[in-house]
Amino acid sequence: MAFAERWHKETSSFHLPVGEVTITLDDVASFLHFPITSAFHSFKTLHVDEAVLMLVELLEVSADEARTETT
Numbered sequence: 001m002a003f004a005e006r007w008h009k010e011t012s013s014f015h016l017p018v019g020e021v022t023i024t025l026d027d028v029a030s031f032l033h034f035p036i037t038s039a040f041h042s043f044k045t046l047h048v049d050e051a052v053l054m055l056v057e058l059l060e061v062s063a064d065e066a067r068t069e070t071t
Helices: 002-006 024-031 050-059 063-070
Strands: 011-016 020-021
Touching: 002 020
Parallel strands: none
Antiparallel strands: 011 020
């Protein structure tokens, strides 16, 4: 709970008595002894139309703006 109380979502960091601290995936692996053996996530290749649809839905931009940015 101590970390949750000190979390600042605007900066994605913790403010502790020693200063501002950012916890990385490497830190978590070290503290919890989790082995990191492969890629965290693999991304599939998107077709331009799929990318435009995601931009429109998730970022709420117009389809024209999304298509301009993806070409």
